Amino acid sequence: MTDQPRPHHHGNLREALIRAGLELMEEGGPDALTLRKCARHAGVSHAAPAHHFNGLPSLKAAIIARGYRMFAQTMCDYRKAAKSDPQAQLAAICDGYIAFSRQHTAVFKFMFQPHNLDIKTLDKTTATELEHDSIASYRILQQACEPFADENGDNASTEIMVWALVHGYAMLFCNPCENSLSPPQTIPDFSHILPMLKLKTNPARK
Known part of the structure; x- marks a missing residue:
C-alpha cells in the first residue's frame, strides 16, 4: 500500500x-x-x-540556528526577570543557559556537537541565520561578563572562565538522572558554584 x-x-x-x-x-x-x-x-x-534546503546538512544547520535563537531567548527571559546589578544579571543568564539545556536537552547537545558543516554548501538563508544566531547567543553571555573586566579592560579571561564553568555544568547535568558519576541529590546548585569565582565588578566597566 x-x-x-x-x-x-x-x-x-x-x-x-x-x-x-x-x-x-x-x-x-x-x-x-x-x-x-x-x-x-x-x-x-x-x-x-x-x-x-540543500540536503540534510542544510536542514540540520537551520535547526542548530533555531536552537541558538531559542537559547538566546531563554537567557534574555531570565535576565529580564533578575535584578539589574551585574552579579544578578550574570547569575540569571547562567540560570537561563542551564534551564535551556534541561528543557531542550537533545537540541542543546546537538548544537554543540562537531558537525563539520561547510558554510559554503548551505543555502544562503540558513548560512546567514547560523552565523547571526550563534554569535548573538554568545554575545549575551559576553555582555554579562563585561562589568567584571580587569583594570586593563581585559574581560576575555573572565568571559572564558564563566563560559567554561556554565557550559561544563550544563553539559554534565542537563539530564541529571542520566549522569552516572553523581546522583542528582549530590549535584550542587549552580548558584552555589558561580560565587566561587569571586568576580568583582570594575567600576569603570559598570
Missing part, C-alpha cells in the same frame, strides 16, 4: 520543516532526523524540503 499524497503546505514551509525537525529531535535525538521524516511530520511530500 502506497502513502496517500499529502496536501500542499499553505503556510511557511521552511518554518514548518524546521519545527518538525526540532520536534523529531526532541523525541528521538539526532538519529531521528531525516529529510523524509521531517517532510512527513510537517505534512508535505518527501520532495518538499528541496525547495528550501
Whole structure:
C-alpha cells in the first residue's frame, strides 16, 4: 500500500520543516532526523524540503540556528526577570543557559556537537541565520561578563572562565538522572558554584 499524497503546505514551509525537525529531535535525538521524516511530520511530500534546503546538512544547520535563537531567548527571559546589578544579571543568564539545556536537552547537545558543516554548501538563508544566531547567543553571555573586566579592560579571561564553568555544568547535568558519576541529590546548585569565582565588578566597566 502506497502513502496517500499529502496536501500542499499553505503556510511557511521552511518554518514548518524546521519545527518538525526540532520536534523529531526532541523525541528521538539526532538519529531521528531525516529529510523524509521531517517532510512527513510537517505534512508535505518527501520532495518538499528541496525547495528550501540543500540536503540534510542544510536542514540540520537551520535547526542548530533555531536552537541558538531559542537559547538566546531563554537567557534574555531570565535576565529580564533578575535584578539589574551585574552579579544578578550574570547569575540569571547562567540560570537561563542551564534551564535551556534541561528543557531542550537533545537540541542543546546537538548544537554543540562537531558537525563539520561547510558554510559554503548551505543555502544562503540558513548560512546567514547560523552565523547571526550563534554569535548573538554568545554575545549575551559576553555582555554579562563585561562589568567584571580587569583594570586593563581585559574581560576575555573572565568571559572564558564563566563560559567554561556554565557550559561544563550544563553539559554534565542537563539530564541529571542520566549522569552516572553523581546522583542528582549530590549535584550542587549552580548558584552555589558561580560565587566561587569571586568576580568583582570594575567600576569603570559598570
